[in-house]
Amino acid sequence: MSSASTTSRLLRLLSLLQTRRDWPGTLLADRLDVSSRTVRRDVDRLRDMGYNIQAAMGPDGGYRLDAGSELPPLLFDDEQVIALAVALQGATAAGAGIEEAAVRALTTVRQVMPSRLRHRLDALRFTTLPSGRGEADPDVLVALSTAIHAREVLRFDYASTISEEDDVTVRPPRRVEPHHVVTSGSRWYLVAWDLDLGDWRIFRADRIIPRTPTGPRFTPREIPGGDVGEYVSARFKGAAENRWPCVGTVILNLPASRVLQFAGDGTVVELGADRCSLELGSWSWGALAASFGRFETAMEVVGPPELTEAFGVLAERYRTASG
Template identity: 60%
Template structure:
């Protein structure tokens, strides 16, 4: 029945004989299973004719949902992310849905689902996520739950080199990518690794006693690391303000975590942070408009620094500087 339902969802109309052929069953069995799906609440319309045909339509009530194993795991990941990133009560609804799904899952699936503990540090972005193999993500998350040392090659590192050895702590999402937060045994420090660049070495290492993450909060820790902030803080190390000759709505659409204050129909004040003063000046300059009332002095100096650099670039290539 699950295979039949999956086929009905892939195209608009299905002749009965084609369904029987694809499922390797008799036409009589197709009709019987169609009737059972209707009893469960699925609105399946039948067309008369020599072969007969079936179409899955939209109903007025939500019927029982049937998922294969991979769909159940994918749904669990999505609900975990929604639980921590969606507001207005949707996050709570996602948490209740996740609890409901776990309660009705068979033991073989419940074990896999319980191993998938995902932390969404930031709200989802529109940037496409870096592709990652679902089996690899499950293996990494399982090692986190089992407190087993992971061994892996990272990025373009040669396989002739000794593998990285880490104590995995958390699997997180950040800005459309998956990351592993772990204690690097060879570097004696906390590290974040892009999961799509990890090539696991089998088997895992021995079990370990989990260390205390600095600050005891993975969201604050990762946010601070990606922002280049000092240990124990999530604030940007450099923060400044500037007045832009653009509407507040336009600036707010592109400023992400900046604070935009409307000063008039075509003027606003932008407060923004970054990991360095030159990068902050460049982030403000990208709005391509007049910029005034810049604060603090370090940001003013950064604008002057970039102006001198850009002037040299505009003057032409330096001797020997060819592309």
């Protein structure tokens, strides 16, 4: 058997060991289409490379890939390499203070890629623009994630937007049960149960200054609705559910292609060469009417009546402002 075939089999064996906790030896042999003896030899090869693979004895014995004390050579299949490279490109604007490290890691990965994969990656080259918002310290993100994993109460100081010269109030540290770290719009947040306020809160990670040691262990509460993504999205909309409290539709005298560029999470339906409908949502009817105004074209309100009324209020307000 060629060395290329052996390497490919080792790569597949390692990929299988990473997908589940325990693998019976006979099942690995079936998946790799080799004998159990070959599986044992391949496991020994991976151990020589530094992978900590535990074996269970007996007729139903199998193998388990455990963490080791050192980082062994990493083996990836083709799709994993492309996914890793694309993720590293996107990480340059992640807002986690790892931009330089991501660029260096991407350069390293690309240098050792076979030409067939390098060509695929080059076809996917893109530029990620930073948002310009505050970045979270990687050490803070690790501290938050560690407390979440350990289920330990977290104590931290929370920097306000007031300058230090103006802010003379000494505030006690926050005490929270940390539950999730989430990222949205290149900004990182901690979702936690505030023990002093007795309610859920969302904290910006770039304002968190963790204190040590952490507090006692806790039993995690259930996020309202059971889905952290839905909960955070709803809070950002100022609503109890992940949907805008005010939703309306207008017909714009513009091509759908021009409206789509600025529709955000709205829905655009083409009604002709120079006409389309646009459904948008916002936190108030006035804000919704104003958001339609940014298209600077004639429009017809489809509904609801609250949107029509908001346009009237807004028109009067603008008329007054114009003098």
